Amino acid sequence: MLFCIGLYGVLARRNAIIVLMSIEIILNASILNFVAFSSYGGDPSGQVFALLGIAVAAAEAAVGLAVFLSIYQTHGTIELDKVRILKW
Amino acid sequence: MSAPLIPDLFGICKVLVGAMIWVGRQLIYALAGPVPPMAGFGDWLGSDPVVTVATWFLLVTVVVMWVTVLNLFTVMWVERKLYSRLQDRYGIMISVWSLPFWPFNRTSRPTHKGMGYLQNLADGVKLIQKENITPRNADSAMFHISPVLIASSTLMVFAVIPWSSGFYVANLELGVLFILAAFSLAPLGILIAGWSANNKYTLVGGLRAAAMLLSYSIPMVLAVIALVVFTGSLNPVVIVQQQDRPIVLFGATLPIPAWYAFGPQVLGFLVFTVSMIAEMERVPFDIPEAEAELVEGWTTEYSGMRFGIVFAFKWLRMLAASALISILYLGGWSGPVFGTVFVGSFPIPILPEEFWFLLRVYLLSAFFVWLSWSVPRVRIDQILNIGWKRLIPYSLLAILVAAGFKAFG
């Protein structure tokens, strides 16, 4: 459910930062699955993986924001339709 | 070595609640003669879950009152009186002798010569009387939510801070991590407060505050990691118990207590203290509300009691930071006890643990006040440089040192 909402956000919105937020939601959906199944299965390795996922997601947010900042400085916008650097 | 004044706060609250419910039940059973359904209500009131829930309510109320009424007012009084004396003036002077009724309003006693303890109460009454103004173009919902968010996240810290080995709400296994998590909730509230007021000064103040708190919470957490390498526990009570012994150096027992600030953790202690000063936005790092340039920073648009809340939150954070530093590094509530008085069979120590803990907390608060009124303000780029280029490497070094001592010492 959460994954689908995040996926909709990635596909439908044009502002890059909203897209990044939607990616965060997708990541949280997967982490939630890890924690839930480790809780029901009685296996703590799922929690370790959840911690890894949280760290990766935070780093990903920071790196993504840095990328969008530099895109904003070179292109003047972060609307994803108008950024044409990958469409040569 | 020392003994607490209150060995078990939950037990005491349970006895109090039991007494209150007993009185209530007597009244209800007396009423049950004319009104028969009341008897069932009285039975329900005496049942075990009800007593437990009421005990928790009373416990939380006692601790919140203890923190906000007693300690918050005291620490505000300490700050205002101390910085006035540092600036060679009298400072606040409204005390009990200023109250306008009988035992206090003596003509022989001038109203403006007190110690000033009631000045903060007078200010609070004044703030409650004022109007709450919401700016016209502000985002009103978020403008009203953010003081609640800030104040509640700061009060959550006090849920796990133990004031002695028996005076706490909850003794969590992960208490220190809980405190850090509650501390890190504030930047979001500050940023929302700064953005929603729709004022460029509050926005700049909120952005600065968020950048600073965000970057200084990293060395804070890293210093705590260096400590946890040593303690092996995140429980504050256990951490304090580990420090309650004399230091042993090369087989010789020295007459110095083994506080973590004296051992190989001294680097972590310094890093943690500096980042705590930044976390509570005191003067070397008070760029978020630099009065001379940003009016009042992110608190500019608040008025009335809302301003009082976001302003008192600074002192609440100072209290929490002092308590946290003294728990983690300065031995918490350990101290000598000079004899014990017995009331019946109930022992009352003359200098209980609460006294030693409050002594440390107020000495640290006075140190922070002294520091913040003696040094100039640091620029925002210098603040971020100190945070990222100095404190984080130092805290990583502290982790390395701690791991080395753990492995080879």
Add this chain to the structure above:
Amino acid sequence: MGVDWELVAFVVLSVFEVIGSILVVINKRLVRAAFWLAMTLVTIGAIYLLFLSEFVFLIQILVYAGAVPVLFVFGLMLTRRKIMDEVGEPVAAAEEAPP
């Protein structure tokens, strides 16, 4: 009473979380979207608490509630030309316009 309180708490938290994430995705005001993102992440943390994994809960609060939305708001404010609503422009114009 035969009510499964854990199930009730789980359902309530899930509803909050789904509503919050929908609001993140469809919100037009980006700073509010960041705020709803924070609420979603905190409720997910509360669900971790329901699964008896306190450590993951505290790390989630520490990282997600404290740091990530603040980072996003930073990004928003650094990449937009109009950070705030202009004074008197949208709201006042709507108020003064005759119906």
